[in-house]
Amino acid sequence: MTDKKPKSVFKQGAISSEFIGESIAKHQTKTSIGAHNIFLGQVRADVIDGKAVAAIEYTAYEDMANQKFSEIREATFDKFELTCMHIYHSLGIVKAGEICLFVFVSSPRRKVVFEALEYIVEEIKAHVPVFGKEIFEDDSHQWKVNN
Amino acid sequence: MRITIKYFGLIAEVTQCEEETIQFSGHLISEVLEILHSKYTELKNKNFQVAQNQELVFLETRVTGQELALLPPFAGG
Numbered sequence: 001m002t003d004k005k006p007k008s009v010f011k012q013g014a015i016s017s018e019f020i021g022e023s024i025a026k027h028q029t030k031t032s033i034g035a036h037n038i039f040l041g042q043v044r045a046d047v048i049d050g051k052a053v054a055a056i057e058y059t060a061y062e063d064m065a066n067q068k069f070s071e072i073r074e075a076t077f078d079k080f081e082l083t084c085m086h087i088y089h090s091l092g093i094v095k096a097g098e099i100c101l102f103v104f105v106s107s108p109r110r111k112v113v114f115e116a117l118e119y120i121v122e123e124i125k126a127h128v129p130v131f132g133k134e135i136f137e138d139d140s141h142q143w144k145v146n147n
Numbered sequence: 148m149r150i151t152i153k154y155f156g157l158i159a160e161v162t163q164c165e166e167e168t169i170q171f172s173g174h175l176i177s178e179v180l181e182i183l184h185s186k187y188t189e190l191k192n193k194n195f196q197v198a199q200n201q202e203l204v205f206l207e208t209r210v211t212g213q214e215l216a217l218l219p220p221f222a223g224g
Contacts, residue, residue, distance in 0.1 A: 041224045061216055064201035101224045130223030131156035143157045144222035
């Protein structure tokens, strides 16, 4: 059984550990799955010129981003033998230490989930138009760039 | 033709708006950028890509008259 229907990727604010836990629990009925793999992106309190990042405010070109997420989802199902895949990304303010990206892949066997997860995360970072305003403790800011 | 241009992140800080519609009589993306560079001189110092109808395009791509977006570097994840 494959789960290919488009889902909304963006969530307002941080992704809670309760939400992540519930997502895992929901898969207990899918007994063909033998391996899950999860990536959690966490906002890092980088220190730049003596000031620490307190939060990142995410914005996106949502129409294009949803289309890119959908293309990444299609390409991933074509390349890898996955049972299901879930991607959630935050919009708005996410404080340092909170989760801003949750990618969850499942397959009958383990090898494929390691490869698929890395592929998805790298594709998201390279191709999805999401923008991050790094807000420092003194309310000044700079714009984050993926490298 | 009239085209709608969307601005994001640090580009929206330069333009002081998130979207505008301009009258355009040229053909290429590069010609749209010439207009924007003269309107917003600080844009020349900024790094961005252009999307047309939600696909990235090149300077020599023809403008098809719908939605353009100026996208600063991506920072997802």
